[in-house]
Amino acid sequence: MSIIEKAADKLEKEVKPHVQQAPAAPVDPAPAHGENGVPRDEPGPDFQSSPALTSKRITLDQAKMRQYGIVTPAQGRTQIAEQFRVIKRPLLTNAFNKGPGMIKNGNLIMVTSALAGEGKSFCTVNLAMSIAMEMDRTVLLVDADVARPSVPKILGLGTERGLLDILLDDKLELADVLIKTDVEKLTLLTAGRRHTHSTELLASQSMGELLKELAERYADRVVIFDSPPLLLTSEARVLASQMGQIVLVVEAERTSQQAVKETLRQIESCDVVNLIYNKAGSFSGGEYYGYYYHESA
Template sequence: MEHIEKALARAREMRSGHRGSTANDSARRPNTQASVHGVMPDYTETAVLPANARKASEERLVADDLRNPVADVYRVLRAQVLQRMKKLDISTIAVTGASHGDGATTTAANLAISIALDVNQTVLLVDLNLREPSIHRKFGLTPTKGIENYLHGECDIKDCLVNPGMRRLVVLPAFASKGESAELISSPRMAALVRELRNRYHDRIIIFDVPPLLESGETLGFLPNVEGVLFVARSGHTTKTELDRAADLLRNYQVIGTLLNGSR
């Protein structure tokens, strides 16, 4: 796992004090205002539910805040991810970490925002953490339907889609924490949904925020549905043993990159 080796090397370098700008820098800078609700969307079918800019900023969704240097970090990540996806000719990726709190959701959401800022790209961000859904919370959204309602056959998928007030970004939230629903992400209905989303939005990048690899069996069950995996390691927290275990579990999947997220 070349990517993970690089992450380890970078972690060592950062611990010894030689570090550049990382996503963690936002914690030490004054919180500048995010502007996730600053742009009027042009979606006609998708419900518009404007994000709460203050909440999003508190939750470190800063990729659209051009005054925040961390937005630059996500622009670099965007460039690397898009380049890789283009080269591989893929449009679906899952973002996961080894353990809870490694920063998978923060990364997935900021990456989605950053991609949506690129005028050439539209993006769908899907919350597949059905045990503890958090995308809607991070954006400050209060959706009335989530993907689990669709997976339970209770509504049409278009009724679950939300535009958080940003052009080119659509969110498919998970609505409520229902432990028994977690397995749904590795169900045939989920596989069919991914296929349908890919066909319906063939020019759209789809980012799935999935539970941590080492802590939920359903993540591995879901991964065959996507074409690439972005792995998030947490500086000062993810251990070498965890990285080895994650690398082992991911050996049959296309890892498009590993992101070393800031320390706790």
């Protein structure tokens, strides 16, 4: 039985409870512009540099985050917090395993979905916040949904220079676009200005070098990417080929088995795939709303 058939079989048999979330509204993409024949976009009229771009530090609105169902450090032991503690543990084990089963770039984790609206950004931010509460780990949250970023809305960010900007500008350093937060171990990298050739940028040598730096520069760092939906964009497939681990969010009673099979087929080159069965109705005795499996492709 193939990895796709196994995953689909598990998805049919396992129905786990999940805490409901408040969906984040997508941001409409800005128009693209060319300059002197070079496919390089300029920021739209609403592009503004917030104080975070200068100070490199922001204070998150944790009260607003809790309204979205996001785990926060001061929240204590909640059902969502406990569920993401379970979710993150195998991811962290894989990320920092130095033994025979060591996974290349295991600390690079992409969260994606087959379709839009399945809750991937909700899961991405919660996973990042949960890992940021670890005693000996730091986390970098990268908004790689370059066409329709949702992380800024959830965290209350403005439009910042970010991932695509550093890929476009050789003079821009990673440190110039990283945003520190008042959550001590959480740092952010936004998507940056939109670009018509974002797929090519994510597949470029510059992106490969950036991922290498992110994976190797800090031994305790987990890098979590909020990716576009796999079946709707080409950017997600490019990112998937460079990840050590992938988390696939599947919406209960909405995502078809065929969509799940096709999505898994597109990421089967990744040795570690994790599935979260999201938005499932709670029932007595349930402990966890997803399942995890690890199998070499």
